[in-house]
Amino acid sequence: MAEPIPIRGGKPSGDARRPGRAPAGPYLYAALRDQIVRAELAPGERLSETELGERLGVSRTPIREALGRLRDDRLVEVRPQIGTFVARISPAAVSDAQFIREALECTAVRVAAELADVESMAQIEENLRAQERAIERVDIDSWQLLDDTFHRNLCDLSGHPAVWPVNERAKSHLNRLRRLSLRMPDYLSTMVGDHRAIADAVGGHDPDAAEVALREHLRAVLREVPRIREEHPDYFEEP
Amino acid sequence: MAEPIPIRGGKPSGDARRPGRAPAGPYLYAALRDQIVRAELAPGERLSETELGERLGVSRTPIREALGRLRDDRLVEVRPQIGTFVARISPAAVSDAQFIREALECTAVRVAAELADVESMAQIEENLRAQERAIERVDIDSWQLLDDTFHRNLCDLSGHPAVWPVNERAKSHLNRLRRLSLRMPDYLSTMVGDHRAIADAVGGHDPDAAEVALREHLRAVLREVPRIREEHPDYFEEP
DNA sequence: GTCCGACCGCTTGTATACTAGTATTTCTCG
DNA sequence: CGAGAAATACTAGTATACAAGCGGTCGGAC
Numbered sequence: 001m002a003e004p005i006p007i008r009g010g011k012p013s014g015d016a017r018r019p020g021r022a023p024a025g026p027y028l029y030a031a032l033r034d035q036i037v038r039a040e041l042a043p044g045e046r047l048s049e050t051e052l053g054e055r056l057g058v059s060r061t062p063i064r065e066a067l068g069r070l071r072d073d074r075l076v077e078v079r080p081q082i083g084t085f086v087a088r089i090s091p092a093a094v095s096d097a098q099f100i101r102e103a104l105e106c107t108a109v110r111v112a113a114e115l116a117d118v119e120s121m122a123q124i125e126e127n128l129r130a131q132e133r134a135i136e137r138v139d140i141d142s143w144q145l146l147d148d149t150f151h152r153n154l155c156d157l158s159g160h161p162a163v164w165p166v167n168e169r170a171k172s173h174l175n176r177l178r179r180l181s182l183r184m185p186d187y188l189s190t191m192v193g194d195h196r197a198i199a200d201a202v203g204g205h206d207p208d209a210a211e212v213a214l215r216e217h218l219r220a221v222l223r224e225v226p227r228i229r230e231e232h233p234d235y236f237e238e239p
Numbered sequence: 240m241a242e243p244i245p246i247r248g249g250k251p252s253g254d255a256r257r258p259g260r261a262p263a264g265p266y267l268y269a270a271l272r273d274q275i276v277r278a279e280l281a282p283g284e285r286l287s288e289t290e291l292g293e294r295l296g297v298s299r300t301p302i303r304e305a306l307g308r309l310r311d312d313r314l315v316e317v318r319p320q321i322g323t324f325v326a327r328i329s330p331a332a333v334s335d336a337q338f339i340r341e342a343l344e345c346t347a348v349r350v351a352a353e354l355a356d357v358e359s360m361a362q363i364e365e366n367l368r369a370q371e372r373a374i375e376r377v378d379i380d381s382w383q384l385l386d387d388t389f390h391r392n393l394c395d396l397s398g399h400p401a402v403w404p405v406n407e408r409a410k411s412h413l414n415r416l417r418r419l420s421l422r423m424p425d426y427l428s429t430m431v432g433d434h435r436a437i438a439d440a441v442g443g444h445d446p447d448a449a450e451v452a453l454r455e456h457l458r459a460v461l462r463e464v465p466r467i468r469e470e471h472p473d474y475f476e477e478p
Numbered sequence: 479g480t481c482c483g484a485c486c487g488c489t490t491g492t493a494t495a496c497t498a499g500t501a502t503t504t505c506t507c508g
Numbered sequence: 509c510g511a512g513a514a515a516t517a518c519t520a521g522t523a524t525a526c527a528a529g530c531g532g533t534c535g536g537a538c
Contacts, residue, residue, distance in 0.1 A: 023319070023521060025307075048489065059523045064490085068264075068304060069311070074401075080262070081489050081529040096401030100343065103402075107342035162313075162335030162409070163342075170405050262491060287519065298493045303520085320499040320519045 024058055025065035031056075032066055036075050036086055037175045043088040043235040047076070073172045088237045093173045094225070100170040102218055104163055105155060109198070109214045110207040112157035120157050121203045127153060128195060135188045143188055144179070150195055154202065154214075174221060180232070181224040194220070263297055264304035270295075271305055275314050275325055276414045282327040282474040286315070312411045327476045332412045333464070339409040341457055343402055344394060348437070348453045349446040351396035359396050360442045366392060367434060374427045382427055383418070389434055393441065393453075413460060419471070420463040433459070 032052075035041045049060045049067065056063070067084055070076040074093060078084045087093075112120075127150050134143040148168075155164045181187060194217035201210035229236050271291075274280045288299045288306065295302070306323055309315045313332060317323045326332075351359075366389050373382040387407075394403045420426060433456035440449035468475050 025521085050489080060490090061522050061524090065303075065307060065521095068307060072308070072311070078490075079530090080491070082531075083489060093401065096399045099346070099397070099399045100402060100405055103342045103346035104339065107338070107346070158338070160335040160338045162332065163339060166339055166405065166409050170401070264491085289519080299520090300492050300494095304491095317520075318500090319521070321501075322519060 024062035025069075028056065028058070028062055028066035029069045032070060033073070033075060033172070036070070037172070037179050039176065039180065039232075039235070041086045043086050043176075045086045047084045047086065049084065073169050075172050089173060089176060089235050090237045091225075094177065094222075097171045097173045098218070098222060101167060101174060102215060104167045104170075105151065105218065106211045106215055108155045108158035108160065108163055109202065109210045111159065112154050113202045113205055113207040113210040115157060115159060116202050116205065120153075121199070124150070124153055124199050124202070128192065128199060131192050131195065135192065140182050140188070144182070147191065147195075154198070157202070176235075177225060177228060178221050180228045180235075181221055190220070191217075263301035264308075267295065267297070267301055267305035268308045271309060272312070272314060272411070275309070276411070276418050278415065278419065278471075278474070280325045282325050282415075284325045286323045286325065288323065312408050314411050328412060328415060328474050329476045330464075333416065333461075336410045336412045337457070337461060340406060340413060341454060343406045343409075344390065344457065345450045345454055347394045347397035347399065347402055348441065348449045350398065351393050352441045352444055352446040352449040354396060354398060355441050355444065359392075360438070363389070363392055363438050363441070367431065367438060370431050370434065374431065379421050379427070383421070386430065386434075393437070396441070415474075416460050416464060416467060419467045419474075420460055430456075430459070 032041070041047070047067075049063045052067075053060050053063045067076060067078065071078050075087055076084050077087050127146055131143055131146045131150070134140075134146055152164045152168075155167060194213065198210060198213045198217060201213050271280070280286070286306075288302045291306075292299045292302045306315060306317065310317050314326055315323050316326050366385055370382055370385045370389070373379075373385055391403045391407075394406060433452065437449060437452045437456060440452050
């Protein structure tokens, strides 16, 4: 697992300190969530607060705060007195997350298509070019960040910045699948092609076309589920 | 404020114990959220973890857990070393919450209208009758619970039970306004009339009519905002 | 050989203590 | 009398200790 996170109040590990000495909870939450999404903490794996604290160089208290949020996100399951377990991927939870994601992002993209101005489209264009550069470098990590930024920018273009945080947490299960999808050949090029189609519809002020393109794009990951399940049956809940 | 909450581990206050001795955090979260929604904890009011713990008969730890979730819901703002403040109602947050609520509930009701069967409609009918009885008794608390159940049942009818918890947390700001709306004469009768129109469209398997009726219904509370703001200007953020 | 009870090791939930930061109040000096 | 500095009181964040519960193991009895 990761080396101890340098944060305020934690036992010194080397002299590395996080700039600004921000509270540890949010940082730990992001770090643990990322490890779960990347399957570095495998579905079904048993965690303990004490052990996580020792590994990350902090006491149980900020670990508990982070795990509390992960429990809210349904990424871990806490069983009192037994332990904390990385949640397995539930087909029902995936279906629910997909429903929420489509409802939020497709509604937002319609409004974005109505409101899009030159400045917003320039920002989206820049993001698309960065995605293409990341693919040329086969830099999957960068591409994934840019992918998220693309979708976030569209949501924010609706004028409702609170949509993205809600969407992001609701789609945690999908993020796990998306991460597992990335190793398919030509997958990223297909994704960027979809992104360009969506951007063209938004820039052309066509809400219907934007929604259709986005909905189709969002469903791509679901088509990967059977293959992912075949490669990683232990990642999934029993049906 | 409320008398101490009987929970596991807390200092005994009388001998009342909650059945099953469940953890305190979720209970405190619900209690504090309810007090914020009811404006019993006024917007802008300064809380401290120590004081809340003393009032509620528990240590700071479960209070912190509850406040962490309330912070996620944007119902409180935590300023380290200064205090925790009940969030004022932000017009932008209200607008965002309304957007999310419409996106989720209107998408869900369309699916519900397609899937509704006799058993589901019977459950919704029973809820509507209970709403009418609550209005006859002028029992606003019961009605509000039934109102939530009505909307929840519609969401659940989409086959995606995860929608409601996401929606419920996202619309916390709207709940505050809904609570403040209830004292209008004839408001509840209008609400139940809307509910019946929605139910009729769902039962009639008419997704378009169900969405239109629900969207109009959901927007009713926004029309109350100017009056609420006039009566309680201190509840709102500066524009 | 099987079953049951006791014990141990681990867990989470909560209480308490410590630390660092912030704001307010009080005191001193010009 | 006002301004600035120092002291004080409060806060949240984190570390640590204690309590209760759960599951597994081992030993004794049948």
